Amino acid sequence: MAKSNSWRQFKAILRKDLVMELRTKEMITSMGLYALLTMVVYQIALAEAGDSFDVRLVMPGLIWVAFIFMSMLGLNRSFVHEKDQGCIDALLLSPVDRPVIFFAKFAGNLLFLMVVELLSLPVFSFLFLQGRVGFGNPVWLIGVVLLGASIGISGVGTLLATMTVNTKGKDVMLAVLFVPIMYPLLRAAVGATFAAVIGGPGTVTTFWLYMAWVAAFDVIMVAIAYALYEFVIGV
Amino acid sequence: MKRNPLAEIMLGLGGLLTTAAFFMAFFWAPGTSYPDGRVDFAQKIFYFHVPVAEASFLVFIFTAFYGIRFLMTRERIYDTKARIATEVTLFFVLLTMATGILWTRVEWGVWWQWEPRLTTYFILTLLVIAYFVLRNSVEDEEKRAVYASAFGILAFIDAPISFFITRWLNSIHPIVFGGGESSGLETSMLITFIVAQVGMLMLGYAFYQLRLREEELRERLEALKIEIGD
Numbered sequence: 001m002a003k004s005n006s007w008r009q010f011k012a013i014l015r016k017d018l019v020m021e022l023r024t025k026e027m028i029t030s031m032g033l034y035a036l037l038t039m040v041v042y043q044i045a046l047a048e049a050g051d052s053f054d055v056r057l058v059m060p061g062l063i064w065v066a067f068i069f070m071s072m073l074g075l076n077r078s079f080v081h082e083k084d085q086g087c088i089d090a091l092l093l094s095p096v097d098r099p100v101i102f103f104a105k106f107a108g109n110l111l112f113l114m115v116v117e118l119l120s121l122p123v124f125s126f127l128f129l130q131g132r133v134g135f136g137n138p139v140w141l142i143g144v145v146l147l148g149a150s151i152g153i154s155g156v157g158t159l160l161a162t163m164t165v166n167t168k169g170k171d172v173m174l175a176v177l178f179v180p181i182m183y184p185l186l187r188a189a190v191g192a193t194f195a196a197v198i199g200g201p202g203t204v205t206t207f208w209l210y211m212a213w214v215a216a217f218d219v220i221m222v223a224i225a226y227a228l229y230e231f232v233i234g235v
Numbered sequence: 236m237k238r239n240p241l242a243e244i245m246l247g248l249g250g251l252l253t254t255a256a257f258f259m260a261f262f263w264a265p266g267t268s269y270p271d272g273r274v275d276f277a278q279k280i281f282y283f284h285v286p287v288a289e290a291s292f293l294v295f296i297f298t299a300f301y302g303i304r305f306l307m308t309r310e311r312i313y314d315t316k317a318r319i320a321t322e323v324t325l326f327f328v329l330l331t332m333a334t335g336i337l338w339t340r341v342e343w344g345v346w347w348q349w350e351p352r353l354t355t356y357f358i359l360t361l362l363v364i365a366y367f368v369l370r371n372s373v374e375d376e377e378k379r380a381v382y383a384s385a386f387g388i389l390a391f392i393d394a395p396i397s398f399f400i401t402r403w404l405n406s407i408h409p410i411v412f413g414g415g416e417s418s419g420l421e422t423s424m425l426i427t428f429i430v431a432q433v434g435m436l437m438l439g440y441a442f443y444q445l446r447l448r449e450e451e452l453r454e455r456l457e458a459l460k461i462e463i464g465d
Contacts, residue, residue: 156389163382167372176368180361181389183354184396220392228385231306235381 009096013104018111020081027112031074035120038066039127046128055128060193063124064149064186070120071113071153072178075161076171078109083165092233102158102229106222110154117146136199141207145196148214149189155222156181159229185221188213242444245437252434256282259427277341282427284334285411286435288356291327292394294320294439295363299391302384314380315454317387318370319447323439325363332360343407352408355397362390 021027042062046055082088091101121142135142157178164173192210195203260282266274301317304310335353340346347353369386373379401408411420420428 159385159389163369163385166375166378167369167382168374169372173369173372176365177386180358180365180393183358184393221389224389224392228306228388231381232385235375235378 006097006100009100010104010107013091013096013101014108016087017078017105017108021112027074027077028116030077031070031112031116032119034070034073035066035116036123038069039120039124042066042128056197059124059128059197060190062128063121063193064190066120066124067113067117067149068153068179068182068186069175070116071109071150071157072171072174074112074116075109075154075157075178076165076174078105078112079161079165080170088233098230098233099226101233102226105162106154106158109158110150113150113154114146117150121146135197137196137203137207141196141204142193144211145189145192145214148192148211148218149185152185152214152218152221153182155218156225159225159232162229162232181221185214185217188217239444239448242441242448246441246445249434249437249439249441252430253286253438254434256286256427256431256434259430264424264427265421277338280334280338281411282431284331284338285428286432287327287334288331289432290435290439291324291331291359292398293436294327294443295324295359295391295394297443298324298366298387302387302391305380305384311380314384315450316447317384319443319450321363321366321387322446323442325367326442327439328356328360328363331356348407350408351400351404351406352397355393355400359390359393359397362393366390 046053046058079088082091157174160177160181161174164170164177167173169176188210192207192214195207195210260279264282266276267278268274297320298317301313301320305313305317335356336346339348339353366383366386370379370383373382400406401410
């Protein structure tokens with residue numbers, strides 16, 4: 001009974017976020033636009049590199065730079081709404097278990113992040129990788145990295161954004177806390193993406209080694225974030 | 236709050252031991268030499284760099300430990316203890332960075348190298364700094380304590396990663412203990428190192444205790460001021 005109750009509460013909170021997003025389309029458009037703008041900046045960064053430069057060598061790094069900053073934008077937005085409209089207070093007053101709030105916000109953030117990632121990746125390929133050789137390994141491997149890393153980003157990000165939304169600097173504070181904490185995950189995500197994009201003998205093994213690293217980070221950090229969330233959201 | 240004689244003894248003893256280790260390093264422990272026979276003078280920094288680095292990792296444990304204690308009990312003293320521990324960590328981290336950079340310049344010929352140990356330690360530095368930036372940006376006292384505790388616990392995860400990473404990945408950072416055939420020290424070098432390390436940990440303990448006492452006295456003073464003012 002209690003379990004189905006939690007499940008219903010989880011769905012209710014997630015649906016609230018989805019409905020609000022469908023009505024305003026604020027998160028997806030701002031994150032998507034941010035991703036596009038980042039690509040314009042990348043064009044500037046690569047402007048003098050010349051045609052012979054293989055963009056695939058830096059592509060994993062570039063996309064994760066875009067995704068990490070994009071995710072911070074989304075995470076911050078997601079909690080500014082909760083706070084400004086007093087939603088978080090209402091959630092805390094209602095008889096909802098704190099872990100349910102964590103998992104619902106986590107799922108919502110993960111969903112939005114994945115959607116924008118999946119939309120912007122083809123755009124990135126279209127703009128930067130046209131006419132080049134395709135990916136070295138099956139494309140679905142990139143989907144695996146996207147999912148694995150996004151779980152860590154959203155999980156830990158949900159905890160940190162809940163904190164930083166109550167600080168003076170808000171988004172700047174989120175960056176200060178978020179980027180160093182995320183370092184191990186991002187490093188592994190770039191490694192795995194690189195292995196998937198470049199291809200060649202041995203790269204599949206490398207890919208899964210990096211993915212093991214991503215998975216370890218996800219399990220440990222999301223567990224800690226979940227354990228700490230209860231303390232953080234109440235104050 | 237009573238005086239803490241142990242902290243004062245540790246301060247004196249730690250100062251004595253680290254100074255002794257300094258002299259032992261230069262006048263007693265044999266220097267290592269390069270393949271071409273020149274004496275490797277830069278190696279002497281090992282007796283300072285490694286003790287401060289180990290101390291930074293060990294003191295940082297208390298940030299996480301008192302963070303957990305605070306979240307469990309909500310007693311303010313644990314937050315203060317965690318904050319002081321992080322202050323001492325920052326002190327050791329900066330010393331480690333400074334000595335490390337000097338050493339890499341001489342030994343590797345570069346000021347900085349993005350290799351696993353240096354990178355993860357750099358991240359650790361940023362996390363420790365971020366801890367204080369976070370504290371400064373929260374006005375509500377309880378929120379500040381809770382957030383800082385949570386972040387301290389999360390940030391601590393990087394310490395074991397940074398410590399063990401030279402053993403997991405290909406790193407050009409030297410592994411002195413238990414790193415295979417070429418690792419390990421001569422007895423006199425080992426003794427010098429142990430003296431330096433023990434001394435540094437004593438100093439770490441003393442800094443922590445004395446700083447904590449200072450903080451408690453300051454808080455008492457503030458409370459008295461308010462009382463008189465009323």
